[in-house]
Amino acid sequence: MITQMHVKGLMFDPYNNAYIVILRDENQSEMLPIWIGKPEASSISLALENIAPPRPMTHDFMKAYLDAVNAKVISVVITDLNENTYFAKIHLMYGDSEYTVDSRPSDAIALALRSEAPIFVNESVIKKQSSEELDQWLENLKPEDFGKLDS
Amino acid sequence: MPEPTIESAGPLLQLSVDRVVDDATTDTRIAVLSRTDVPTEHLMIWVGASEGEAIRRALDVSVTPRPMSHDLIKNFGDHLGITMTQVVLTDVKNNTYFATVYVQSNGVTRTIDARPSDAIALALRCHAPIYVTQDVWKRRSGQNLEAWLSKVESKNFGTQEV
Structure with missing residues:
Protein backbone atom coordinates (compact mmCIF):
# COMPACT_ATOMS: atom_id res chain seq x y z
CA MET A 1 0.00 0.00 0.00
CA ILE A 2 1.15 3.50 -0.75
CA THR A 3 -0.11 6.84 0.55
CA GLN A 4 0.07 10.10 -1.33
CA MET A 5 1.87 12.81 0.59
CA HIS A 6 2.57 16.48 0.03
CA VAL A 7 5.55 18.59 0.90
CA LYS A 8 4.52 20.48 4.01
CA GLY A 9 7.69 22.46 4.42
CA LEU A 10 11.39 22.57 5.07
CA MET A 11 13.17 23.01 8.34
CA PHE A 12 16.71 23.42 9.47
CA ASP A 13 17.92 20.87 11.98
CA PRO A 14 20.61 22.68 13.97
CA TYR A 15 21.55 19.53 15.91
CA ASN A 16 22.62 17.66 12.81
CA ASN A 17 23.39 20.73 10.70
CA ALA A 18 21.10 19.37 8.03
CA TYR A 19 17.72 20.14 6.54
CA ILE A 20 14.48 18.24 6.95
CA VAL A 21 11.76 18.06 4.34
CA ILE A 22 8.40 17.28 5.96
CA LEU A 23 5.87 15.22 4.05
CA ARG A 24 2.26 15.05 5.21
CA ASP A 25 -0.69 13.03 3.98
CA GLU A 26 -4.01 14.53 2.86
CA ASN A 27 -5.78 13.84 6.18
CA GLN A 28 -2.91 15.43 8.09
CA SER A 29 -2.72 12.24 10.12
CA GLU A 30 0.69 11.00 9.04
CA MET A 31 3.91 12.92 8.86
CA LEU A 32 7.27 11.86 7.49
CA PRO A 33 10.49 13.80 8.02
CA ILE A 34 13.37 13.19 5.64
CA TRP A 35 16.82 14.52 6.40
CA ILE A 36 18.48 15.98 3.31
CA GLY A 37 21.55 18.01 2.34
CA LYS A 38 21.73 21.76 1.87
CA PRO A 39 21.87 21.90 -1.95
CA GLU A 40 18.86 19.58 -2.23
CA ALA A 41 16.99 21.65 0.37
CA SER A 42 17.71 24.85 -1.59
CA SER A 43 16.44 23.17 -4.73
CA ILE A 44 13.20 22.01 -3.05
CA SER A 45 12.75 25.47 -1.55
CA LEU A 46 13.02 27.16 -4.97
CA ALA A 47 10.40 24.79 -6.36
CA LEU A 48 8.03 25.30 -3.40
CA GLU A 49 8.25 29.05 -3.76
CA ASN A 50 7.99 28.92 -7.56
CA ILE A 51 11.20 30.87 -8.01
CA ALA A 52 12.82 30.60 -11.41
CA PRO A 53 16.54 31.27 -11.01
CA PRO A 54 18.33 33.12 -13.86
CA ARG A 55 20.17 29.94 -14.85
CA PRO A 56 18.80 26.40 -14.60
CA MET A 57 19.76 24.75 -11.32
CA THR A 58 20.63 21.05 -11.28
CA HIS A 59 17.04 19.81 -10.92
CA ASP A 60 15.82 22.30 -13.53
CA PHE A 61 18.43 20.85 -15.85
CA MET A 62 17.29 17.34 -14.87
CA LYS A 63 13.71 18.28 -15.82
CA ALA A 64 14.88 19.92 -19.08
CA TYR A 65 16.87 16.77 -19.90
CA LEU A 66 13.71 14.63 -19.58
CA ASP A 67 11.58 17.23 -21.42
CA ALA A 68 14.06 17.26 -24.32
CA VAL A 69 13.27 13.63 -25.09
CA ASN A 70 9.60 13.78 -24.09
CA ALA A 71 10.05 11.62 -21.01
CA LYS A 72 7.45 12.34 -18.33
CA VAL A 73 7.68 11.83 -14.57
CA ILE A 74 4.52 9.92 -13.61
CA SER A 75 5.15 9.66 -9.89
CA VAL A 76 7.81 9.22 -7.26
CA VAL A 77 7.61 6.75 -4.39
CA ILE A 78 9.55 6.79 -1.12
CA THR A 79 10.03 3.05 -0.86
CA ASP A 80 12.22 2.15 2.07
CA LEU A 81 13.89 3.36 5.18
CA ASN A 82 17.06 1.61 6.18
CA GLU A 83 19.23 2.87 9.04
CA ASN A 84 17.99 6.42 8.50
CA THR A 85 18.66 6.30 4.77
CA TYR A 86 15.58 6.62 2.63
CA PHE A 87 15.19 5.09 -0.79
CA ALA A 88 12.95 6.32 -3.57
CA LYS A 89 11.90 5.32 -7.04
CA ILE A 90 11.09 7.64 -9.91
CA HIS A 91 8.51 6.34 -12.38
CA LEU A 92 8.91 7.67 -15.91
CA MET A 93 6.87 7.33 -19.07
CA TYR A 94 8.97 7.35 -22.23
CA GLY A 95 7.58 6.26 -25.58
CA ASP A 96 5.05 3.60 -24.75
CA SER A 97 6.98 2.17 -21.82
CA GLU A 98 7.26 2.83 -18.15
CA TYR A 99 10.67 2.97 -16.51
CA THR A 100 11.64 2.94 -12.84
CA VAL A 101 14.85 4.59 -11.66
CA ASP A 102 16.41 4.35 -8.20
CA SER A 103 16.95 7.71 -6.50
CA ARG A 104 17.52 9.53 -3.27
CA PRO A 105 14.23 10.94 -1.93
CA SER A 106 15.63 14.50 -2.10
CA ASP A 107 16.25 14.28 -5.86
CA ALA A 108 12.91 12.53 -6.36
CA ILE A 109 11.01 15.24 -4.45
CA ALA A 110 12.88 18.11 -6.14
CA LEU A 111 12.03 16.59 -9.54
CA ALA A 112 8.41 15.73 -8.63
CA LEU A 113 7.69 19.33 -7.57
CA ARG A 114 9.01 20.62 -10.91
CA SER A 115 7.11 17.99 -12.87
CA GLU A 116 3.85 18.35 -10.94
CA ALA A 117 4.05 14.63 -10.27
CA PRO A 118 2.49 13.05 -7.16
CA ILE A 119 4.68 11.88 -4.28
CA PHE A 120 3.78 8.56 -2.66
CA VAL A 121 5.19 6.84 0.41
CA ASN A 122 5.12 3.11 1.16
CA GLU A 123 3.10 2.53 4.29
CA SER A 124 5.83 0.36 5.71
CA VAL A 125 8.07 3.45 5.70
CA ILE A 126 5.51 5.47 7.65
CA LYS A 127 5.11 2.64 10.18
CA LYS A 128 8.82 2.09 10.57
CA GLN A 129 9.47 5.61 11.55
CA SER A 130 8.99 6.31 15.23
CA SER A 131 6.15 8.80 15.22
CA GLU A 132 6.10 9.48 18.94
CA GLU A 133 9.62 10.74 18.89
CA LEU A 134 8.88 12.90 15.90
CA ASP A 135 5.68 14.36 17.37
CA GLN A 136 7.60 15.47 20.39
CA TRP A 137 10.33 16.92 18.23
CA LEU A 138 7.81 18.81 16.13
CA GLU A 139 5.82 20.07 19.13
CA ASN A 140 8.89 21.88 20.32
CA LEU A 141 9.25 23.70 17.03
CA LYS A 142 7.98 27.19 16.49
CA PRO A 143 6.12 28.29 13.35
CA GLU A 144 9.07 30.38 12.26
CA ASP A 145 11.15 27.21 12.02
CA PHE A 146 9.10 26.42 8.93
CA GLY A 147 10.38 29.61 7.33
CA LYS A 148 12.31 30.17 4.20
CA LEU A 149 15.78 28.93 3.55
CA ASP A 150 18.50 31.45 3.07
CA SER A 151 19.86 29.87 -0.04
CA MET B 1 33.56 12.15 -38.73
CA PRO B 2 34.00 15.88 -39.39
CA GLU B 3 35.13 18.15 -36.58
CA PRO B 4 32.11 19.55 -34.75
CA THR B 5 31.47 23.19 -35.57
CA ILE B 6 28.92 25.76 -34.49
CA GLU B 7 27.54 28.08 -37.15
CA SER B 8 30.85 28.01 -39.03
CA ALA B 9 32.61 30.02 -36.30
CA GLY B 10 35.60 27.77 -36.77
CA PRO B 11 36.27 24.35 -35.31
CA LEU B 12 35.47 23.85 -31.66
CA LEU B 13 38.33 23.38 -29.23
CA GLN B 14 38.23 20.30 -27.05
CA LEU B 15 38.77 20.70 -23.32
CA SER B 16 39.64 18.30 -20.56
CA VAL B 17 38.96 18.82 -16.88
CA ASP B 18 42.23 19.11 -14.95
CA ARG B 19 41.07 19.55 -11.40
CA VAL B 20 38.73 21.31 -9.01
CA VAL B 21 40.23 23.93 -6.70
CA ASP B 22 38.66 25.22 -3.47
CA ASP B 23 38.09 28.95 -3.29
CA ALA B 24 38.04 28.99 0.50
CA THR B 25 37.16 32.68 0.81
CA THR B 26 33.78 32.30 -0.92
CA ASP B 27 32.93 28.61 -0.39
CA THR B 28 32.87 28.09 -4.15
CA ARG B 29 34.95 25.84 -6.36
CA ILE B 30 36.97 26.55 -9.47
CA ALA B 31 36.86 24.02 -12.28
CA VAL B 32 40.17 24.16 -14.12
CA LEU B 33 39.94 23.00 -17.74
CA SER B 34 42.69 22.86 -20.31
CA ARG B 35 42.85 22.56 -24.06
CA THR B 36 43.38 19.01 -25.18
CA ASP B 37 45.73 20.16 -27.95
CA VAL B 38 47.57 22.74 -25.81
CA PRO B 39 47.39 21.43 -22.21
CA THR B 40 49.26 24.44 -20.83
CA GLU B 41 46.40 26.79 -21.75
CA HIS B 42 43.61 26.93 -19.21
CA LEU B 43 40.06 28.05 -18.73
CA MET B 44 38.69 28.48 -15.24
CA ILE B 45 35.04 28.42 -14.30
CA ALA B 54 30.03 16.58 -8.15
CA ILE B 55 32.78 17.28 -10.72
CA ARG B 56 35.46 16.26 -8.24
CA ARG B 57 33.76 12.94 -7.48
CA ALA B 58 33.65 12.19 -11.20
CA LEU B 59 37.36 13.01 -11.61
CA ASP B 60 38.21 10.80 -8.63
CA VAL B 61 35.84 8.10 -9.91
CA SER B 62 34.54 7.90 -6.35
CA VAL B 63 31.30 6.04 -5.80
CA THR B 64 28.75 7.19 -3.22
CA PRO B 65 26.42 4.76 -1.43
CA ARG B 66 23.38 6.43 -3.00
CA PRO B 67 23.18 8.03 -6.47
CA MET B 68 23.87 11.77 -6.34
CA SER B 69 21.96 14.19 -8.59
CA HIS B 70 24.24 13.89 -11.64
CA ASP B 71 24.43 10.11 -11.23
CA LEU B 72 20.65 10.12 -11.37
CA ILE B 73 20.64 12.08 -14.66
CA LYS B 74 23.15 9.59 -16.09
CA ASN B 75 20.92 6.72 -14.88
CA PHE B 76 17.93 8.30 -16.66
CA GLY B 77 19.98 8.25 -19.85
CA ASP B 78 21.09 4.65 -19.31
CA HIS B 79 17.53 3.47 -18.65
CA LEU B 80 15.91 5.36 -21.52
CA GLY B 81 18.68 4.81 -24.06
CA ILE B 82 19.67 8.46 -24.31
CA THR B 83 23.29 9.13 -25.27
CA MET B 84 25.04 12.32 -24.30
CA THR B 85 27.13 13.17 -27.34
CA GLN B 86 28.89 16.40 -26.33
CA VAL B 87 28.94 19.55 -24.24
CA VAL B 88 29.76 22.92 -25.78
CA LEU B 89 30.60 26.06 -23.83
CA THR B 90 28.73 28.46 -26.09
CA ASP B 91 28.86 31.87 -24.48
CA VAL B 92 30.22 33.98 -21.64
CA LYS B 93 28.50 37.11 -20.34
CA ASN B 94 29.73 39.02 -17.29
CA ASN B 95 31.86 36.04 -16.28
CA THR B 96 28.86 33.70 -16.49
CA TYR B 97 29.49 30.82 -18.85
CA PHE B 98 26.71 29.16 -20.81
CA ALA B 99 26.74 25.55 -21.93
CA THR B 100 24.71 23.41 -24.28
CA VAL B 101 24.30 19.68 -23.69
CA TYR B 102 23.72 17.51 -26.76
CA VAL B 103 21.76 14.31 -26.31
CA GLN B 104 20.74 11.71 -28.82
CA SER B 105 17.77 9.36 -28.64
CA ASN B 106 16.31 7.24 -31.42
CA GLY B 107 18.71 8.87 -33.86
CA VAL B 108 17.52 12.39 -33.10
CA THR B 109 19.84 14.98 -31.54
CA ARG B 110 18.44 17.49 -29.08
CA THR B 111 20.08 20.33 -27.21
CA ILE B 112 19.59 21.42 -23.60
CA ASP B 113 20.66 24.73 -22.05
CA ALA B 114 22.76 24.15 -18.91
CA ARG B 115 25.16 25.71 -16.50
CA PRO B 116 28.71 24.53 -17.30
CA SER B 117 28.95 22.91 -13.86
CA ASP B 118 26.01 20.57 -14.50
CA ALA B 119 27.12 19.98 -18.08
CA ILE B 120 30.68 19.07 -17.03
CA ALA B 121 29.56 16.91 -14.08
CA LEU B 122 27.35 14.93 -16.45
CA ALA B 123 29.85 14.81 -19.34
CA LEU B 124 32.51 13.25 -17.11
CA ARG B 125 30.06 10.55 -15.99
CA CYS B 126 28.94 9.85 -19.56
CA HIS B 127 32.44 10.08 -21.07
CA ALA B 128 31.19 12.78 -23.45
CA PRO B 129 33.67 15.28 -24.93
CA ILE B 130 33.65 18.91 -23.75
CA TYR B 131 34.20 21.67 -26.31
CA VAL B 132 34.44 25.45 -26.27
CA THR B 133 33.81 27.80 -29.16
CA GLN B 134 36.81 29.77 -30.40
CA ASP B 135 34.98 32.98 -29.55
CA VAL B 136 34.41 31.98 -25.91
CA TRP B 137 37.98 30.71 -25.68
CA LYS B 138 39.27 34.12 -26.79
CA ARG B 139 37.00 35.95 -24.38
CA ARG B 140 37.72 33.74 -21.40
CA SER B 141 38.76 35.45 -18.23
CA GLY B 142 41.73 34.34 -16.26
CA GLN B 143 44.29 33.97 -18.98
CA ASN B 144 46.74 35.30 -16.45
CA LEU B 145 45.20 33.52 -13.51
CA GLU B 146 47.76 30.74 -13.47
CA ALA B 147 49.94 32.60 -11.00
CA TRP B 148 46.95 33.62 -8.92
CA LEU B 149 45.66 30.07 -8.88
CA SER B 150 48.92 28.62 -7.67
CA LYS B 151 48.79 31.18 -4.87
CA VAL B 152 45.25 30.08 -3.91
CA GLU B 153 46.31 26.48 -3.94
CA SER B 154 49.37 27.06 -1.81
CA LYS B 155 47.27 29.17 0.56
CA ASN B 156 44.83 26.30 0.95
CA PHE B 157 47.68 24.00 1.78
CA GLY B 158 49.01 26.46 4.33
CA THR B 159 45.85 27.13 6.29
CA GLN B 160 47.11 25.13 9.25
CA GLU B 161 49.82 27.67 9.87
CA VAL B 162 47.27 30.34 10.76
Missing part, protein backbone atom coordinates in the same frame (compact mmCIF):
# COMPACT_ATOMS: atom_id res chain seq x y z
CA TRP B 46 33.69 29.30 -10.86
CA VAL B 47 31.04 26.83 -9.78
CA GLY B 48 28.96 26.23 -6.66
CA ALA B 49 30.29 24.04 -3.87
CA SER B 50 27.94 21.11 -4.49
CA GLU B 51 28.43 21.22 -8.27
CA GLY B 52 32.20 21.45 -7.77
CA GLU B 53 32.10 18.41 -5.53
Whole structure:
Protein backbone atom coordinates (compact mmCIF):
# COMPACT_ATOMS: atom_id res chain seq x y z
CA MET A 1 0.00 0.00 0.00
CA ILE A 2 1.15 3.50 -0.75
CA THR A 3 -0.11 6.84 0.55
CA GLN A 4 0.07 10.10 -1.33
CA MET A 5 1.87 12.81 0.59
CA HIS A 6 2.57 16.48 0.03
CA VAL A 7 5.55 18.59 0.90
CA LYS A 8 4.52 20.48 4.01
CA GLY A 9 7.69 22.46 4.42
CA LEU A 10 11.39 22.57 5.07
CA MET A 11 13.17 23.01 8.34
CA PHE A 12 16.71 23.42 9.47
CA ASP A 13 17.92 20.87 11.98
CA PRO A 14 20.61 22.68 13.97
CA TYR A 15 21.55 19.53 15.91
CA ASN A 16 22.62 17.66 12.81
CA ASN A 17 23.39 20.73 10.70
CA ALA A 18 21.10 19.37 8.03
CA TYR A 19 17.72 20.14 6.54
CA ILE A 20 14.48 18.24 6.95
CA VAL A 21 11.76 18.06 4.34
CA ILE A 22 8.40 17.28 5.96
CA LEU A 23 5.87 15.22 4.05
CA ARG A 24 2.26 15.05 5.21
CA ASP A 25 -0.69 13.03 3.98
CA GLU A 26 -4.01 14.53 2.86
CA ASN A 27 -5.78 13.84 6.18
CA GLN A 28 -2.91 15.43 8.09
CA SER A 29 -2.72 12.24 10.12
CA GLU A 30 0.69 11.00 9.04
CA MET A 31 3.91 12.92 8.86
CA LEU A 32 7.27 11.86 7.49
CA PRO A 33 10.49 13.80 8.02
CA ILE A 34 13.37 13.19 5.64
CA TRP A 35 16.82 14.52 6.40
CA ILE A 36 18.48 15.98 3.31
CA GLY A 37 21.55 18.01 2.34
CA LYS A 38 21.73 21.76 1.87
CA PRO A 39 21.87 21.90 -1.95
CA GLU A 40 18.86 19.58 -2.23
CA ALA A 41 16.99 21.65 0.37
CA SER A 42 17.71 24.85 -1.59
CA SER A 43 16.44 23.17 -4.73
CA ILE A 44 13.20 22.01 -3.05
CA SER A 45 12.75 25.47 -1.55
CA LEU A 46 13.02 27.16 -4.97
CA ALA A 47 10.40 24.79 -6.36
CA LEU A 48 8.03 25.30 -3.40
CA GLU A 49 8.25 29.05 -3.76
CA ASN A 50 7.99 28.92 -7.56
CA ILE A 51 11.20 30.87 -8.01
CA ALA A 52 12.82 30.60 -11.41
CA PRO A 53 16.54 31.27 -11.01
CA PRO A 54 18.33 33.12 -13.86
CA ARG A 55 20.17 29.94 -14.85
CA PRO A 56 18.80 26.40 -14.60
CA MET A 57 19.76 24.75 -11.32
CA THR A 58 20.63 21.05 -11.28
CA HIS A 59 17.04 19.81 -10.92
CA ASP A 60 15.82 22.30 -13.53
CA PHE A 61 18.43 20.85 -15.85
CA MET A 62 17.29 17.34 -14.87
CA LYS A 63 13.71 18.28 -15.82
CA ALA A 64 14.88 19.92 -19.08
CA TYR A 65 16.87 16.77 -19.90
CA LEU A 66 13.71 14.63 -19.58
CA ASP A 67 11.58 17.23 -21.42
CA ALA A 68 14.06 17.26 -24.32
CA VAL A 69 13.27 13.63 -25.09
CA ASN A 70 9.60 13.78 -24.09
CA ALA A 71 10.05 11.62 -21.01
CA LYS A 72 7.45 12.34 -18.33
CA VAL A 73 7.68 11.83 -14.57
CA ILE A 74 4.52 9.92 -13.61
CA SER A 75 5.15 9.66 -9.89
CA VAL A 76 7.81 9.22 -7.26
CA VAL A 77 7.61 6.75 -4.39
CA ILE A 78 9.55 6.79 -1.12
CA THR A 79 10.03 3.05 -0.86
CA ASP A 80 12.22 2.15 2.07
CA LEU A 81 13.89 3.36 5.18
CA ASN A 82 17.06 1.61 6.18
CA GLU A 83 19.23 2.87 9.04
CA ASN A 84 17.99 6.42 8.50
CA THR A 85 18.66 6.30 4.77
CA TYR A 86 15.58 6.62 2.63
CA PHE A 87 15.19 5.09 -0.79
CA ALA A 88 12.95 6.32 -3.57
CA LYS A 89 11.90 5.32 -7.04
CA ILE A 90 11.09 7.64 -9.91
CA HIS A 91 8.51 6.34 -12.38
CA LEU A 92 8.91 7.67 -15.91
CA MET A 93 6.87 7.33 -19.07
CA TYR A 94 8.97 7.35 -22.23
CA GLY A 95 7.58 6.26 -25.58
CA ASP A 96 5.05 3.60 -24.75
CA SER A 97 6.98 2.17 -21.82
CA GLU A 98 7.26 2.83 -18.15
CA TYR A 99 10.67 2.97 -16.51
CA THR A 100 11.64 2.94 -12.84
CA VAL A 101 14.85 4.59 -11.66
CA ASP A 102 16.41 4.35 -8.20
CA SER A 103 16.95 7.71 -6.50
CA ARG A 104 17.52 9.53 -3.27
CA PRO A 105 14.23 10.94 -1.93
CA SER A 106 15.63 14.50 -2.10
CA ASP A 107 16.25 14.28 -5.86
CA ALA A 108 12.91 12.53 -6.36
CA ILE A 109 11.01 15.24 -4.45
CA ALA A 110 12.88 18.11 -6.14
CA LEU A 111 12.03 16.59 -9.54
CA ALA A 112 8.41 15.73 -8.63
CA LEU A 113 7.69 19.33 -7.57
CA ARG A 114 9.01 20.62 -10.91
CA SER A 115 7.11 17.99 -12.87
CA GLU A 116 3.85 18.35 -10.94
CA ALA A 117 4.05 14.63 -10.27
CA PRO A 118 2.49 13.05 -7.16
CA ILE A 119 4.68 11.88 -4.28
CA PHE A 120 3.78 8.56 -2.66
CA VAL A 121 5.19 6.84 0.41
CA ASN A 122 5.12 3.11 1.16
CA GLU A 123 3.10 2.53 4.29
CA SER A 124 5.83 0.36 5.71
CA VAL A 125 8.07 3.45 5.70
CA ILE A 126 5.51 5.47 7.65
CA LYS A 127 5.11 2.64 10.18
CA LYS A 128 8.82 2.09 10.57
CA GLN A 129 9.47 5.61 11.55
CA SER A 130 8.99 6.31 15.23
CA SER A 131 6.15 8.80 15.22
CA GLU A 132 6.10 9.48 18.94
CA GLU A 133 9.62 10.74 18.89
CA LEU A 134 8.88 12.90 15.90
CA ASP A 135 5.68 14.36 17.37
CA GLN A 136 7.60 15.47 20.39
CA TRP A 137 10.33 16.92 18.23
CA LEU A 138 7.81 18.81 16.13
CA GLU A 139 5.82 20.07 19.13
CA ASN A 140 8.89 21.88 20.32
CA LEU A 141 9.25 23.70 17.03
CA LYS A 142 7.98 27.19 16.49
CA PRO A 143 6.12 28.29 13.35
CA GLU A 144 9.07 30.38 12.26
CA ASP A 145 11.15 27.21 12.02
CA PHE A 146 9.10 26.42 8.93
CA GLY A 147 10.38 29.61 7.33
CA LYS A 148 12.31 30.17 4.20
CA LEU A 149 15.78 28.93 3.55
CA ASP A 150 18.50 31.45 3.07
CA SER A 151 19.86 29.87 -0.04
CA MET B 1 33.56 12.15 -38.73
CA PRO B 2 34.00 15.88 -39.39
CA GLU B 3 35.13 18.15 -36.58
CA PRO B 4 32.11 19.55 -34.75
CA THR B 5 31.47 23.19 -35.57
CA ILE B 6 28.92 25.76 -34.49
CA GLU B 7 27.54 28.08 -37.15
CA SER B 8 30.85 28.01 -39.03
CA ALA B 9 32.61 30.02 -36.30
CA GLY B 10 35.60 27.77 -36.77
CA PRO B 11 36.27 24.35 -35.31
CA LEU B 12 35.47 23.85 -31.66
CA LEU B 13 38.33 23.38 -29.23
CA GLN B 14 38.23 20.30 -27.05
CA LEU B 15 38.77 20.70 -23.32
CA SER B 16 39.64 18.30 -20.56
CA VAL B 17 38.96 18.82 -16.88
CA ASP B 18 42.23 19.11 -14.95
CA ARG B 19 41.07 19.55 -11.40
CA VAL B 20 38.73 21.31 -9.01
CA VAL B 21 40.23 23.93 -6.70
CA ASP B 22 38.66 25.22 -3.47
CA ASP B 23 38.09 28.95 -3.29
CA ALA B 24 38.04 28.99 0.50
CA THR B 25 37.16 32.68 0.81
CA THR B 26 33.78 32.30 -0.92
CA ASP B 27 32.93 28.61 -0.39
CA THR B 28 32.87 28.09 -4.15
CA ARG B 29 34.95 25.84 -6.36
CA ILE B 30 36.97 26.55 -9.47
CA ALA B 31 36.86 24.02 -12.28
CA VAL B 32 40.17 24.16 -14.12
CA LEU B 33 39.94 23.00 -17.74
CA SER B 34 42.69 22.86 -20.31
CA ARG B 35 42.85 22.56 -24.06
CA THR B 36 43.38 19.01 -25.18
CA ASP B 37 45.73 20.16 -27.95
CA VAL B 38 47.57 22.74 -25.81
CA PRO B 39 47.39 21.43 -22.21
CA THR B 40 49.26 24.44 -20.83
CA GLU B 41 46.40 26.79 -21.75
CA HIS B 42 43.61 26.93 -19.21
CA LEU B 43 40.06 28.05 -18.73
CA MET B 44 38.69 28.48 -15.24
CA ILE B 45 35.04 28.42 -14.30
CA TRP B 46 33.69 29.30 -10.86
CA VAL B 47 31.04 26.83 -9.78
CA GLY B 48 28.96 26.23 -6.66
CA ALA B 49 30.29 24.04 -3.87
CA SER B 50 27.94 21.11 -4.49
CA GLU B 51 28.43 21.22 -8.27
CA GLY B 52 32.20 21.45 -7.77
CA GLU B 53 32.10 18.41 -5.53
CA ALA B 54 30.03 16.58 -8.15
CA ILE B 55 32.78 17.28 -10.72
CA ARG B 56 35.46 16.26 -8.24
CA ARG B 57 33.76 12.94 -7.48
CA ALA B 58 33.65 12.19 -11.20
CA LEU B 59 37.36 13.01 -11.61
CA ASP B 60 38.21 10.80 -8.63
CA VAL B 61 35.84 8.10 -9.91
CA SER B 62 34.54 7.90 -6.35
CA VAL B 63 31.30 6.04 -5.80
CA THR B 64 28.75 7.19 -3.22
CA PRO B 65 26.42 4.76 -1.43
CA ARG B 66 23.38 6.43 -3.00
CA PRO B 67 23.18 8.03 -6.47
CA MET B 68 23.87 11.77 -6.34
CA SER B 69 21.96 14.19 -8.59
CA HIS B 70 24.24 13.89 -11.64
CA ASP B 71 24.43 10.11 -11.23
CA LEU B 72 20.65 10.12 -11.37
CA ILE B 73 20.64 12.08 -14.66
CA LYS B 74 23.15 9.59 -16.09
CA ASN B 75 20.92 6.72 -14.88
CA PHE B 76 17.93 8.30 -16.66
CA GLY B 77 19.98 8.25 -19.85
CA ASP B 78 21.09 4.65 -19.31
CA HIS B 79 17.53 3.47 -18.65
CA LEU B 80 15.91 5.36 -21.52
CA GLY B 81 18.68 4.81 -24.06
CA ILE B 82 19.67 8.46 -24.31
CA THR B 83 23.29 9.13 -25.27
CA MET B 84 25.04 12.32 -24.30
CA THR B 85 27.13 13.17 -27.34
CA GLN B 86 28.89 16.40 -26.33
CA VAL B 87 28.94 19.55 -24.24
CA VAL B 88 29.76 22.92 -25.78
CA LEU B 89 30.60 26.06 -23.83
CA THR B 90 28.73 28.46 -26.09
CA ASP B 91 28.86 31.87 -24.48
CA VAL B 92 30.22 33.98 -21.64
CA LYS B 93 28.50 37.11 -20.34
CA ASN B 94 29.73 39.02 -17.29
CA ASN B 95 31.86 36.04 -16.28
CA THR B 96 28.86 33.70 -16.49
CA TYR B 97 29.49 30.82 -18.85
CA PHE B 98 26.71 29.16 -20.81
CA ALA B 99 26.74 25.55 -21.93
CA THR B 100 24.71 23.41 -24.28
CA VAL B 101 24.30 19.68 -23.69
CA TYR B 102 23.72 17.51 -26.76
CA VAL B 103 21.76 14.31 -26.31
CA GLN B 104 20.74 11.71 -28.82
CA SER B 105 17.77 9.36 -28.64
CA ASN B 106 16.31 7.24 -31.42
CA GLY B 107 18.71 8.87 -33.86
CA VAL B 108 17.52 12.39 -33.10
CA THR B 109 19.84 14.98 -31.54
CA ARG B 110 18.44 17.49 -29.08
CA THR B 111 20.08 20.33 -27.21
CA ILE B 112 19.59 21.42 -23.60
CA ASP B 113 20.66 24.73 -22.05
CA ALA B 114 22.76 24.15 -18.91
CA ARG B 115 25.16 25.71 -16.50
CA PRO B 116 28.71 24.53 -17.30
CA SER B 117 28.95 22.91 -13.86
CA ASP B 118 26.01 20.57 -14.50
CA ALA B 119 27.12 19.98 -18.08
CA ILE B 120 30.68 19.07 -17.03
CA ALA B 121 29.56 16.91 -14.08
CA LEU B 122 27.35 14.93 -16.45
CA ALA B 123 29.85 14.81 -19.34
CA LEU B 124 32.51 13.25 -17.11
CA ARG B 125 30.06 10.55 -15.99
CA CYS B 126 28.94 9.85 -19.56
CA HIS B 127 32.44 10.08 -21.07
CA ALA B 128 31.19 12.78 -23.45
CA PRO B 129 33.67 15.28 -24.93
CA ILE B 130 33.65 18.91 -23.75
CA TYR B 131 34.20 21.67 -26.31
CA VAL B 132 34.44 25.45 -26.27
CA THR B 133 33.81 27.80 -29.16
CA GLN B 134 36.81 29.77 -30.40
CA ASP B 135 34.98 32.98 -29.55
CA VAL B 136 34.41 31.98 -25.91
CA TRP B 137 37.98 30.71 -25.68
CA LYS B 138 39.27 34.12 -26.79
CA ARG B 139 37.00 35.95 -24.38
CA ARG B 140 37.72 33.74 -21.40
CA SER B 141 38.76 35.45 -18.23
CA GLY B 142 41.73 34.34 -16.26
CA GLN B 143 44.29 33.97 -18.98
CA ASN B 144 46.74 35.30 -16.45
CA LEU B 145 45.20 33.52 -13.51
CA GLU B 146 47.76 30.74 -13.47
CA ALA B 147 49.94 32.60 -11.00
CA TRP B 148 46.95 33.62 -8.92
CA LEU B 149 45.66 30.07 -8.88
CA SER B 150 48.92 28.62 -7.67
CA LYS B 151 48.79 31.18 -4.87
CA VAL B 152 45.25 30.08 -3.91
CA GLU B 153 46.31 26.48 -3.94
CA SER B 154 49.37 27.06 -1.81
CA LYS B 155 47.27 29.17 0.56
CA ASN B 156 44.83 26.30 0.95
CA PHE B 157 47.68 24.00 1.78
CA GLY B 158 49.01 26.46 4.33
CA THR B 159 45.85 27.13 6.29
CA GLN B 160 47.11 25.13 9.25
CA GLU B 161 49.82 27.67 9.87
CA VAL B 162 47.27 30.34 10.76
